[in-house]
Amino acid sequence: MTDQVLYDRGYRTYDGPRLGTAGARKAVYKDGVRRVLGLGRKARQKIFPWSLIVIAIIAAAVFIGIHWAIGNIEESLRQQIPTYGGLFDFYSGISLLFIALAGPQLLIPDRTKGVLSVYFSRPLTVDGYLVSKVGAFATVVGAIYIVPQIVLHLGLALIAEEGFLTYLGDNLDILWKVPVTTMAFIAVHGAVVFALSAVIDRTGIAAAAFLGILFAGAAVAGRVAEAGFAGSRYFALLAVDHHPRIVRDHFFGDTVAYAPEQAGFEVWVSVVAIVALAVASALFVRYRYRRLA
Amino acid sequence: MVGLGQSRPPILEVSDLTHDYGEVVALSGLSVEVPTGVIGLVGANGAGKTTLLRLMLGLLHPTSGSLQVLGHDPQQEPLVVRSRIGYMPEGDCLPKDQTAADFVSYAAQLAGIPPREAKRRSSETLFLVGLEEERFRFLGDFSTGMQQRVKLAQAIVHDPDLLLLDEPASGLDPEGRTQMLDLIKRLSTFDINVIVSSHVLTDIEQTCDWVIMLDAGNLLRNGPLKGFEMLGTVLVEVLERPEEVAAAIRAEGVDVAVDGMRMVVGPGDETIEPLVLAAAAASGSGLVRMIRGSSSLEDLFLERETAT
Numbered sequence: 001m002t003d004q005v006l007y008d009r010g011y012r013t014y015d016g017p018r019l020g021t022a023g024a025r026k027a028v029y030k031d032g033v034r035r036v037l038g039l040g041r042k043a044r045q046k047i048f049p050w051s052l053i054v055i056a057i058i059a060a061a062v063f064i065g066i067h068w069a070i071g072n073i074e075e076s077l078r079q080q081i082p083t084y085g086g087l088f089d090f091y092s093g094i095s096l097l098f099i100a101l102a103g104p105q106l107l108i109p110d111r112t113k114g115v116l117s118v119y120f121s122r123p124l125t126v127d128g129y130l131v132s133k134v135g136a137f138a139t140v141v142g143a144i145y146i147v148p149q150i151v152l153h154l155g156l157a158l159i160a161e162e163g164f165l166t167y168l169g170d171n172l173d174i175l176w177k178v179p180v181t182t183m184a185f186i187a188v189h190g191a192v193v194f195a196l197s198a199v200i201d202r203t204g205i206a207a208a209a210f211l212g213i214l215f216a217g218a219a220v221a222g223r224v225a226e227a228g229f230a231g232s233r234y235f236a237l238l239a240v241d242h243h244p245r246i247v248r249d250h251f252f253g254d255t256v257a258y259a260p261e262q263a264g265f266e267v268w269v270s271v272v273a274i275v276a277l278a279v280a281s282a283l284f285v286r287y288r289y290r291r292l293a
Numbered sequence: 294m295v296g297l298g299q300s301r302p303p304i305l306e307v308s309d310l311t312h313d314y315g316e317v318v319a320l321s322g323l324s325v326e327v328p329t330g331v332i333g334l335v336g337a338n339g340a341g342k343t344t345l346l347r348l349m350l351g352l353l354h355p356t357s358g359s360l361q362v363l364g365h366d367p368q369q370e371p372l373v374v375r376s377r378i379g380y381m382p383e384g385d386c387l388p389k390d391q392t393a394a395d396f397v398s399y400a401a402q403l404a405g406i407p408p409r410e411a412k413r414r415s416s417e418t419l420f421l422v423g424l425e426e427e428r429f430r431f432l433g434d435f436s437t438g439m440q441q442r443v444k445l446a447q448a449i450v451h452d453p454d455l456l457l458l459d460e461p462a463s464g465l466d467p468e469g470r471t472q473m474l475d476l477i478k479r480l481s482t483f484d485i486n487v488i489v490s491s492h493v494l495t496d497i498e499q500t501c502d503w504v505i506m507l508d509a510g511n512l513l514r515n516g517p518l519k520g521f522e523m524l525g526t527v528l529v530e531v532l533e534r535p536e537e538v539a540a541a542i543r544a545e546g547v548d549v550a551v552d553g554m555r556m557v558v559g560p561g562d563e564t565i566e567p568l569v570l571a572a573a574a575a576s577g578s579g580l581v582r583m584i585r586g587s588s589s590l591e592d593l594f595l596e597r598e599t600a601t
Contacts, residue, residue, distance in 0.1 A: 011417075011418075011421055011449070011480075011483040011485075012414070012417060012452075013452050013483070013484070014406065014410070014414065014451065014452035016406075016407070016410055017407060018376065018404070018405035018406065018451075019405040019406070019407060020372070020376065020405045021372055021405075023402060023405040023406070023407070024402070024403045024404070024405060026402075027399060027402035027403050027408075028403070030402075031399055040391060040392070040395050041390045041391070042390065042431065045390060109388055109389075109390070110388070113385055113386070113387065113388055113389065114382065114384050114385040114386040114387075115386055115387070115388050117380070117382040117384070117386050118380070118382070118386050118400060118403070118447060119403065120350075120352060121350050121352075121375055121378065121379075121380035121382075121457075122375055122376075122400075122403040122404050123372040123373075123375045123376040123404065123405060124372075124375075124403060125372070293352060
């Protein structure tokens with residue numbers, strides 16, 4: 001015999017605060033961030049995102065180290081070492097891989113596993129759901145771009161001959177140029193990956209399609225634009241991955257001439273193309289999800 | 294405990310509701326008023342059950358007519374209605390890469406419960422559905438029965454006023470089915486109104502006290518389950534003169550089939566028994582036995598479907 005008693009705790013009613021649609025949107029946002037970082041998921045889902053994040057941080061430290069080492073040898077050589085603009089090229093490579101993984105993960109499992117039926121039985125609209133997902137995406141991808149840039153900025157200030165504060169004061173424009181360039185990258189890459197993830201049911205296929213559109217699409221668009229037939233130059237605008245790079249070059253100095261530039265388009269055309277792509281993608285994804293809800 | 298609450302405001306009021314998907318009419322001129330309690334929504338596949346549930350959630354818009362859920366119009370105030378409803382979909386709705394505790398907590402937060410309280414309620418609710426030991430396991434590793442329990446947990450974690458269960462026992466083995474039905478019955482003791490959609494009529498018989506029967510988008514019957522059961526037939530055996538007894542009953546407009554000293558009277562409600570007693574007394578015949586047949590809801594559903 002034992003004196004232990006099994007208590008049935010039953011069901012407790014809830015009379016506390018309810019946060020309504022704002023609470024629901026915040027929950028989707030937090031879950032989105034956790035999902036792309038693999039938090040609360042199995043270990044193998046953490047490996048890829050965290051590897052890329054660690055590489056990004058280490059790369060920033062290496063950049064600073066190179067600046068410091070070269071500066072000790074010959075200060076004038078430091079001008080030839082890439083800084084903010086060059087770092088964008090490096091991080092756009094990392095972020096492309098990250099986005100290829102994270103973007104489809106944000107949308108596809110909810111749709112294919114039927115979780116949308118749970119979302120939309122709650123006080124949550126389609127717009128609220130999508131805005132929260134975009135917010136989660138922008139937060140994590142933005143951090144991949146901006147955090148290493150901050151590390152680089154502070155590192156360069158620390159090793160600057162003119163002194164830490166003077167360097168920061170002389171380079172205040174970095175504080176808006178980096179975020180604006182980051183937004184251009186996020187807008188283009190986010191627009192493509194969200195549009196693909198809204199229609200493709202396999203995350204692997206969506207990731208491959210994303211990378212294919214950005215790399216192969218840009219190459220094909222560039223070739224067609226050079227073909228020389230009437231209006232062929234407009235095909236250069238389909239090299240969507242080149243537009244944020246043109247914006248970056250506008251702020252941080254030219255590196256190479258991208259397809260739209262070779263076709264004679266000004267930087268403002270790239271800005272319009274970025275906005276148009278983002279708006280078109282948003283409308284398409286919204287239309288798709290309103291039908292699914 | 295939530296019982297049949299005819300005096301309380303109805304949980305669902307539907308007026309001349311029609312919904313079509315182009316050529317296919319899912320619901321046709323449906324008008325029902327449903328009291329509080331555990332309600333069964335019965336019909337074959339394609340009868341319009343899920344369409345009605347989705348209309349209640351404001352996820353579909355009626356082609357014509359109107360409905361009120363818990364006193365609110367889901368077309369005008371979908372978020373108000375959804376904040377008071379828990380919904381367990383028929384199909385898969387679980388992310389396989391999350392633990393049960395995380396997902397149920399997340400479901401609570403989606404309903405507006407603050408995160409800390411959501412975690413606490415997640416644990417309690419998983420305890421209630423019998424998954425306290427498994428709550429930190431990933432959903433992809435769960436059996437069908439365990440997944441059905443998680444689906445139920447996510448639907449009740451935020452203390453809804455009304456719970457919509459779409460085929461809750463679908464895919465379960467007999468033991469799992471019994472456990473799920475017991476859980477649903479138990480919910481009524483927690484002041485939660487429940488609408489159980491099912492095409493398995495025995496499930497409804499075991500759990501519900503009110504039934505809405507749909508057939509191809511039309512209403513077959515809306516009323517208390519008790520009334521359905523009372524519409525069965527009555528087996529009567531007399532000592533002598535069965536034809537006289539049968540004639541007296543037929544004179545009152547009730548069907549009788551005579552077989553020797555036995556006869557089957559009805560179908561009909563509880564007025565049959567006094568009628569048989571009176572007929573036997575008037576004929577001077579002794580009554581050996583009188584047993585009401587336990588016709589199932591399924592028999593009645595099939596009978597009515599055939600009649601229409």
